[in-house]
Amino acid sequence: MNMTTPIEQRDFKIVGKSVRRDDVLEKVTGEAEYTGDVKLSGMLHGKIKRAAIAHARIKSIDVSKALAYPGVKAVLTHENVPRVLHYGSPHPRSASCTKDQYILDDKVRFWGEGVAAVAAISEEIADEALDLIEVEYEPLPAVFEPEDAAQPGAPLIHDVGPGGNLVLDPVRINRGDVDAGFAQADFVLEGVFSGGRPHPAYMEPNVCIADWDGSNKLTFWTSTQTSFMVRGILAEVLGLPLTKVRVLVDHMGGGFGAKQDLFQHEFLCALLAKQTRRPVKMEFSRHETFVAGRSRHPCKIWLKQGFKNDGTLVARDMKLAYDSGAYGSHGPGVTIVGTTAATSLYRCENVRLEGRCVYTNTPINGAFRGYGVVQSYYALDIQMDEAAERLGMDPAELKLKNVVRAGDIAPSGHPILGHGLEICLQHGIDVLDWKKLRNRDRTPDPKRPHIRTGWGIGCEMHGSSAYPGIKEQGNATVKVNEDGTVTLLTGAAGLGTGAHTALAQIVAEELGVRFEDVGTIHGDTDVVPWDIGAFASHTTYLVGTAAKMAAGKVRTAVLERAAMKLQVSPAEIDLSEGKVFVITDPGRCMTVAQAMGPSRGIPAANIVANGTYEPTKSYSFAAHFAEVHVDTETGIVEVKRVIPVHDVGRVIHPIAAQGQIEGGIQQGIGHTLTEDYVIDKKTGRSLNAGLVDYKMPLSMDMPDIETIILEAAPDPGGPWGAKGVGEDPIIAIGPAIANAIHDAIGVRFRHYPITPEDVLKALREKAA
Amino acid sequence: MKRIVELTINGEPRDMVVDSCRSLLDALRDDLGLTGTKKGCDVGDCGACTVIVDGEPVNACLMLAVEAEGRSVETIEGLQPGVDVLHPLQDAFMRYGASQCGFCTPGILMMAKKLLDDNPRPTDEDIRFGLSGNICRCTGYTKIFDAIKAAAIEMEAARS
Numbered sequence: 001m002n003m004t005t006p007i008e009q010r011d012f013k014i015v016g017k018s019v020r021r022d023d024v025l026e027k028v029t030g031e032a033e034y035t036g037d038v039k040l041s042g043m044l045h046g047k048i049k050r051a052a053i054a055h056a057r058i059k060s061i062d063v064s065k066a067l068a069y070p071g072v073k074a075v076l077t078h079e080n081v082p083r084v085l086h087y088g089s090p091h092p093r094s095a096s097c098t099k100d101q102y103i104l105d106d107k108v109r110f111w112g113e114g115v116a117a118v119a120a121i122s123e124e125i126a127d128e129a130l131d132l133i134e135v136e137y138e139p140l141p142a143v144f145e146p147e148d149a150a151q152p153g154a155p156l157i158h159d160v161g162p163g164g165n166l167v168l169d170p171v172r173i174n175r176g177d178v179d180a181g182f183a184q185a186d187f188v189l190e191g192v193f194s195g196g197r198p199h200p201a202y203m204e205p206n207v208c209i210a211d212w213d214g215s216n217k218l219t220f221w222t223s224t225q226t227s228f229m230v231r232g233i234l235a236e237v238l239g240l241p242l243t244k245v246r247v248l249v250d251h252m253g254g255g256f257g258a259k260q261d262l263f264q265h266e267f268l269c270a271l272l273a274k275q276t277r278r279p280v281k282m283e284f285s286r287h288e289t290f291v292a293g294r295s296r297h298p299c300k301i302w303l304k305q306g307f308k309n310d311g312t313l314v315a316r317d318m319k320l321a322y323d324s325g326a327y328g329s330h331g332p333g334v335t336i337v338g339t340t341a342a343t344s345l346y347r348c349e350n351v352r353l354e355g356r357c358v359y360t361n362t363p364i365n366g367a368f369r370g371y372g373v374v375q376s377y378y379a380l381d382i383q384m385d386e387a388a389e390r391l392g393m394d395p396a397e398l399k400l401k402n403v404v405r406a407g408d409i410a411p412s413g414h415p416i417l418g419h420g421l422e423i424c425l426q427h428g429i430d431v432l433d434w435k436k437l438r439n440r441d442r443t444p445d446p447k448r449p450h451i452r453t454g455w456g457i458g459c460e461m462h463g464s465s466a467y468p469g470i471k472e473q474g475n476a477t478v479k480v481n482e483d484g485t486v487t488l489l490t491g492a493a494g495l496g497t498g499a500h501t502a503l504a505q506i507v508a509e510e511l512g513v514r515f516e517d518v519g520t521i522h523g524d525t526d527v528v529p530w531d532i533g534a535f536a537s538h539t540t541y542l543v544g545t546a547a548k549m550a551a552g553k554v555r556t557a558v559l560e561r562a563a564m565k566l567q568v569s570p571a572e573i574d575l576s577e578g579k580v581f582v583i584t585d586p587g588r589c590m591t592v593a594q595a596m597g598p599s600r601g602i603p604a605a606n607i608v609a610n611g612t613y614e615p616t617k618s619y620s621f622a623a624h625f626a627e628v629h630v631d632t633e634t635g636i637v638e639v640k641r642v643i644p645v646h647d648v649g650r651v652i653h654p655i656a657a658q659g660q661i662e663g664g665i666q667q668g669i670g671h672t673l674t675e676d677y678v679i680d681k682k683t684g685r686s687l688n689a690g691l692v693d694y695k696m697p698l699s700m701d702m703p704d705i706e707t708i709i710l711e712a713a714p715d716p717g718g719p720w721g722a723k724g725v726g727e728d729p730i731i732a733i734g735p736a737i738a739n740a741i742h743d744a745i746g747v748r749f750r751h752y753p754i755t756p757e758d759v760l761k762a763l764r765e766k767a768a
Numbered sequence: 769m770k771r772i773v774e775l776t777i778n779g780e781p782r783d784m785v786v787d788s789c790r791s792l793l794d795a796l797r798d799d800l801g802l803t804g805t806k807k808g809c810d811v812g813d814c815g816a817c818t819v820i821v822d823g824e825p826v827n828a829c830l831m832l833a834v835e836a837e838g839r840s841v842e843t844i845e846g847l848q849p850g851v852d853v854l855h856p857l858q859d860a861f862m863r864y865g866a867s868q869c870g871f872c873t874p875g876i877l878m879m880a881k882k883l884l885d886d887n888p889r890p891t892d893e894d895i896r897f898g899l900s901g902n903i904c905r906c907t908g909y910t911k912i913f914d915a916i917k918a919a920a921i922e923m924e925a926a927r928s
Contacts, residue, residue: 020862027870028858028877030804030844037803124789203808203816203871203905253806253871254905286809496869496906655865655911662908663868691813691903699899702909 007650007714007721013577014509015720018655021501022520023251023494032251035223036207036283043209044073046272046282047126048265049116049133050291051108054361054684055142055155058106058115058135065132066118071125074275075133076117078104081271084237085160088261088329089366098167098328100160103237103267108137109157109326110361111684112291114264119272119280142361144681146300146323149358157326157359167324167331171339171355181315181350185306189386193301193379194751196676197323198667199293200368201696204253205284206293208266210273216240218270221248225260225493226533231525233262234270247525255495256667257367258294260535261329265292290689294366295677297322297334297357299375305348307387311398313348320376322357322365329366331357336469338372340411345380345421345461346402362679363686367535369667370462370730377460381735382750385456385742395739396434399459399623400425406713410461412468412617418713420621420647421461427710428457428625428645450633453640454744458624458736464541464715464724467617474542474613475529478507478550480558482604484578484593486511486518488550491531492543494522497726498656499539503547505652506540506719510551511558512575513592529610537724540652542615544719549611557607562595565602618715620723622646624665626703626736630744632763635756637741639669639703642733647712649723657725658707664729665705669697672734672752775836777802778846786833792826793817795833796843804844804874808903815902818875819843825882827901844874847881856919856926857881864915868906876902880916888924890916 026032063075081103088101108115116133120126143149149157149165162169182188208222218240224230227247235245252259265282273280284292299322306315320339324331339355384402388395403421410416428434437455444451465472477489488507494500504518511518522528531543555575562580563570566588574583581589598604627641644661651657667675674695678687688694714721734752742748747762774783777800784799793810796802796819808816810829817828820842847855857880860866867873876899883890883898890898895916896909904912 018865021865023870024862024867027867027873028854028861029848030802030874032870033803034806034871036807037797039798039801201903201905203806203814203869203903205808252869253808254869256905283807286811286813496871498865498868659865659868659907659911662910663906664908666908667905690811691809696903696905698903699896699909699913702896705908705910 007716012509014505014515015650015652016654018653019501019505019515021498021656022504023500034204034251034253035209035221035249036204038209038221040209040211040279043279043281044119044121044276045123045126046117046119046269046280047123047130048114048268049130050112051115052111053108053137053139054111055140056108056137057140058108059138060136061116062134063116066129069125069129069132071121072118072129073121073278074119074272076104076268076271077115078106082237082239086233086237088327088364089333098161098332100158100328103264110363112363112686113326114268114292117268117272119276142684144360144362144679144684146321146358146360149360157361165359167328167357167359168335171336173340173343173351173353175343176350178315178317178350178352182306184308184314186309187390188304188306189383189390190304191383191750193303193382195299195375195378196671196753197295197298197365198368198671198675199290199295199677199694200256200258201691201694202254202256202258205286205289206259206263206265207283208269209279209281210270211279212274212277217244217246219246219248220270222266223252223259224249225255225495225535227493227523227525228491228530229533230262230266234266237267238270249493249523252493252495256369257371257535260533261294261366263292286691287689290677291363291686294329294364294368296368296374297324297331297365297372299323301375301379303379303383305383309391311391311393311401313346313402315350316348317352318342320355322355322372323362324357324359325362325364326359327364329364331365333469334372338376341373342376342380344404344411345377345459346384347404347408361684369664369727371727373462374731374734377731378734378752381458382738385739386748394438396425396429396457399457403459404461410619412463414616416619417715420713421459421623423710423712424621424645424647425459425623427708428623428643431708432625432643450631452630452632452744454628454630454740454742456626456736456739456743458732458734458739460728460731461619461621462537462724462728462731463617463619464718465538465615465617466536467615472532472538472542472615474546475531476543476547476550476611477529478547478554478609480554480592480596480607482596482606484517484591484596486513487521488518488547489521489528490543490547491528492522492539493534495534497660498653499534502540502652502656503544506544506547507551510548511555513578517578537726540722541618541718541724542613544722545615545717546611546613548719549613550609553609554607557609558592558595562590565590565595565599615717618649618717618723620646620648620725620728622728622732624732624736626733626740628737628740628744630741630759632745635759637673637754637759639737642703642705643708644705644729644732645708645710646725646728647710648725649714649718650711650721651709652722654709657709660725661707661729662705665733666697666702668730668733669737672737672754674753676753771834773833773837775838776840778842784833788832788834790833791829792831792833792836793828796828802843802845806871806874808871815879816872816875818878818902820878820882825879842878844877847877855881856922857916860915860919864911864918866907866912866915872902872904876904876912884920884923888920890920
């Protein structure tokens with residue numbers, strides 16, 4: 001991010017066009033190979049025995065009956081696997097992770113944790129063998145709520161970490177003088193906000209296959225967003241040289257952040273395969289994707305802010321408590337990112353923040369789209385709406401007054417570039433004729449007098465990298481082949497966003513060839529350049545810039561080679577749409593294929609170049625406008641219409657960018673109204689670990705979405721100014737809905753999900 | 769107990785030897801190698817394994833393979849009318865961005881085919897209702913609705 005770097009403008013040939021994605025033909029024909037479709041000869045099936053207790057010591061574990069069961073080939077327990085303390089979240093070069101996991105331990109920390117694993121000749125036999133494993137537990141007192149876990153004398157879940165069930169030392173941020181700020185305030189708002197435990201519910205359950213060869217090398221297929229991190233931690237924990245682990249992932253059935261952990265079953269699968277000397281496949285049931293997967297951190301937030309009567313925000317005091325579940329996973333990263341984010345969004349010079357993250361005896365929470373910011377901006381944005389109400393002001397006007405602008409300090413510590421959020425907000429206000437909407441006739445429809453309509457606005461901003469928590473590196477290799485075609489090698493995962501297509505577009509545009517001539521190789525850690533993983537909304541920004549750098553280098557080399565053949569100087573020629581031509585005499589030209597091919601004693605050749613990029617950060621912005629219908633008889637809230645206005649910098653592939661926004665809105669409507677993975681507060685048992693009881697918005701529930709993407713504030717750190725888009729929509733939609741519900745029925749909700757029961761109860765209390 | 773099952777898959781007669789407790793989904797994927805049909809939940813909740821059996825959409829995970837004896841099963845592998853020819857729905861799904869991660873796509877395409885076979889001119893509500901048993905977690909459905917509407921119009925035009 002460099003404010004003085006100009007963003008190159010050009011007449012784009014490929015960037016900005018919705019070219020056909022490179023992965024979709026296989027997807028619509030059923031030919032796309034996902035990890036679970038891989039079948040190896042002699043493959044065994046692995047299954048995990050899961051604890052039916054939330055906190056306990058294992059007194060004894062007897063596997064003799066399971067081992068004797070016909071068809072069972074191996075059984076693993078904490079007594080026969082390596083005992084190596086390791087990270088769950090595999091982010092490299094980062095302080096934001098905690099080493100608190102063993103492959104298998106003699107202690108159980110949540111209901112559903114794996115205590116043993118079986119490999120057998122069929123899934124059914126493996127399943128049956130699990131029942132033959134006898135575990136004797138010594139129950140320990142368990143805690144299920146962060147408040148209880150943080151109490152002095154609460155049962156300790158881990159021996160490592162700062163103690164007191166804290167995952168990390170509290171994150172504290174102080175700017176300006178908060179007490180002086182409150183002293184200037186004309187009024188103060190204070191409230192407690194909370195968020196549930198939404199689950200990403202990617203359609204492809206976690207799955208992996210392990211296969212060892214005669215040289216003791218492990219080939220490992222797994223559905224992961226972070227294949228090189230999987231390679232690194234597997235090698236470390238299994239005591240292998242890095243290159244003795246090869247990780248493969250082709251198509252992925254979604255991840256939404258949660259598939260960037262190193263999961264227990266992945267180690268167990270590798271070890272079962274090692275012990276049996278046969279390939280082993282481990283595939284989660286849908287139930288296991290909940291219990292042993294990762295969900296978003298439940299969070300409780302206390303927020304107090306001081307305002308002047310003109311709407312100026314003069315002080316912000318905020319305490320956030322994230323529930324990590326039984327292990328650290330992404331708890332530290334989420335706490336740091338979610339807390340730091342609250343320095344921004346709405347301008348305030350005096351800020352005091354404290355973020356905590358606490359272990360509980362519940363399933364593990366990890367990375368999920370929005371990464372701690374969903375929670376903190378829900379509170380900030382709703383309280384801004386409350387301030388508008390108190391002031392008798394239009395919330396749009398108050399938000400416009402306070403949103404961050406160019407030069408303000410972003411959570412990363414950098415100045416914000418451009419007025420992205422202001423432009424998005426103003427654009428939505430204009431498009432919707434917001435003032436008229438606010439002043440609309442609110443008389444209920446006489447045919448449906450129990451329906452109240454409301455409109456709300458939610459604002460957000462989100463970084464397109466994990467900087468400064470992680471100093472990232474993006475890599476790309478671009479080859480021009482002797483027939484003029486181009487191959488891009490990238491380690492970026494293709495979890496369904498269209499990232500590889502965007503990268504290929506960038507290469508084609510920069511190099512000056514046709515999009516169809518660029519092929520992409522990905523998903524093999526033995527072949528492609530190292531990649532940090534697909535997360536933090538950064539693939540287009542980070543790897544896209546690396547790809548552009550590599551393409552720029554090969555372009556120069558192609559021009560030099562063509563210049564030699566055309567007998568001109570490289571400065572005299574240009575390359576566009578696969579053709580090299582003399583600028584002053586375009587008739588003198590050759591194709592890239594001719595430039596690369598043999599001629600008059602010059603043999604055919606390849607040109608290869610690498611791009612490596614270490615970015616800081618850019619921010620994308622969005623303002624969502626949502627219309628809800630609240631049924632005052634049933635309490636059901638229907639989201640009818642959403643107008644999301646996003647600034648993503650330069651748009652590389654419009655349809656893919658819209659798809660990210662529309663899908664993010666679907667998931668955000670879910671966590672705001674219906675989705676919550678519920679853990680029983682008495683036993684720690686999962687109560688709705690399935691797709692019927694876990695209620696997601698489906699085809700009948702989706703509103704009309706009229707997506708607007710503005711290239712309002714391009715960032716020079718991304719290719720032609722491109723920024724991220726993956727996480728933004730899920731952050732903005734939540735407060736837009738909560739604020740719209742308030743507009744409809746005059747009730748202020750400060751939690752999610754806002755269920756029909758909550759609505760009815762609040763209406764009853766309001767009437768009383 | 770193993771049983772021999774004879775059935776028609778995508779127009780071709782096939783037979784397979786399966787355990788009587790084996791689901792049609794596992795038989796398709798593991799015994800016949802037709803892995804285009806996906807397993808998203810294995811309990812009939814998600815619709816990723818939707819196939820068409822004797823003209824009716826079925827969650828293949830909820831049907832036993834032995835129940836398919838003598839019946840005609842259509843899967844995603846049979847949706848293309850010919851080599852290098854796509855069904856209009858497949859083409860529209862690509863153009864409209866209706867497939868992101870793609871894991872739900874085969875099931876949704878089969879359900880959409882059934883929908884358009886029965887109802888060539890569906891309303892928006894018909895499409896929403898028709899897909900109510902198929903979970904897509906990536907797209908927000910918007911582009912899936914657009915693609916199905918576009919395919920319906922193209923198929924109608926091709927008929928007239």
